């Protein structure tokens with residue numbers, strides 16, 4: 001669906017469901033997930049259907065993921081940092097913060 | 102400085118929400134005149150959506166930046182000077198990656214950055230939070246692989262990404278055509294551009310052409326010529342758009358020229374024009390009005406941007422501290438936004454006994470920049486959202502409610518916005534109605550069989566964006582005047598349509 005305009009040179013490494021992923025410094029988590037070509041960032045709580053970012057500017061909330069243990073974070077508004085732990089959401093985010101690394 | 106426990110301190114002379122063209126222009130004007138300005142911006146760097154990531158791209162920090170700058174052209178680079186002036190201004194406290202979850206007419210603003218949150222106050226709050234793409238529900242619009250034109254532009258500007266595979270663009274408006282030419286520039290050739298507008302719209306629009314409004318038309322004709330030269334297929338008068346696929350978009354179907362068609366598709370890019378984002382004004386209990394031509398709400402403001410609280414008289418604050426500028430006030434594009442940002446700043450300065458006052462030049466600049474709107478509005482009327490979705494189509498993306506479900510509930514008596522929201526959760530998901538409110542309102546009007554003056558809105562309630570419990574627990578700047586908390590119960594009906602296109606405004 002998307003391809004890089006140029007290779008990542010001075011990037012950072014984040015972890016998607018535990019797997020390392022290279023990202024450009026300063027980019028959003030959503031951009032990074034789309035580059036990786038994931039099939040979804042969350043499965044909806046109601047019907048379990050897959051979603052990917054839709055608006056990229058913080059309006060639609062389809063890009064929700066768990067970031068560093070906190071659920072329901074907008075991937076399109078969150079800038080990557082080295083060592084960031086991103087988890088895709090299956091259904092609603094759990095209310096309890098789960099700080100598992 | 103000491104202050105009595107009942108009057109919380111002011112954090113700045115002016116708080117600006119949003120840092121696009123209007124917010125930056127106003128901030129520079131205000132700070133230059135000696136005001137302290139606090140700018141709350143959701144983005145990591147100044148520029149708004151139009152100049153998104155421009156600073157980093159011009160510094161060439163990213164190897165893809167050169168091709169992005171070349172593809173996006175002069176209208177993107179036009180923001181460089183303003184951003185530089187904004188950055189150089191002493192007196193501007195710029196807070197990036199900060200979302201605003203509450204604004205009150207008395208000048209109180211609730212903010213969130215990471216896991217920190219709090220309240221800040223100023224005698225004047227200028228809302229410059231911009232626009233959003235018009236929500237346009239159609240079958241399959243929730244599938245992975247369907248994105249808005251704005252989203253794809255954001256990925257170009259700030260994600261170093263270009264689309265690949267079978268790409269279809271559908272909808273209307275300058276942004277759709279502009280994006281298509283930018284993609285061609287990057288060597289990405291869309292399989293189809295399906296325009297909902299048609300020749301009769303262009304013909305009608307010609308009537309609104311005036312001298313000053315010619316340049317956008319010339320630009321548009323240039324884009325179309327370039328797309329033609331690249332051999333990109335274009336159809337107009339598109340209807341019945343649907344995205345098909347099981348777990349992602351695989352094909353797109355539509356009707357045009359009396360024929361049904363189905364194309365393989367990996368990425369469907371949709372755009373139905375842009376509308377003012379009303380989440381903050383509605384949440385603040387400000388009066389909205391309905392703009393029939395643009396089928397959208399916008400806040401009710403004076404020409405200088407002063408907003409009007411829609412509260413019953415006994416709850417009305419003595420003074421409304423909120424002004425609204427730029428595309429958040431009315432859609433006009435970057436030039437109009439900058440011109441109005443300066444005008445609004447002068448209005449604020451006049452109130453505070455500073456500045457050189459509003460000059461006829463300020464007003465003329467706004468008028469001139471807006472003069473092309475009647476042409477654009479007529480040439481590119483709402484298309485994908487023109488007719489209401491069929492029963493099977495999802496209206497509320499968050500709670501996955503179809504138009505059929507909402508119609509049945511409305512029929513069963515939940516026929517006002519808040520009753521419908523309470524019964525179905527439509528508008529209660531994380532997006533807080535940003536995507537479904539206009540459709541829900543139109544479905545209610547359809548049931549009442551009226552084309553009534555103003556579609557109803559959900560009553561806005563803070564927080565208008567999710568506020569993590571941890572952040573809430575450590576709120577700073579709490580207001581000791583808890584009794585002044587306004588309730589938005591019994592908010593009166595919004596104003597009726599005014600002259601949406603009076604360029605004299």
Ligand code: FES
Pocket residue numbers: 030052053054055056057058059060061062063064074075076077
């Ligand atoms: S993609 Fe729409 S809010 Fe993030």
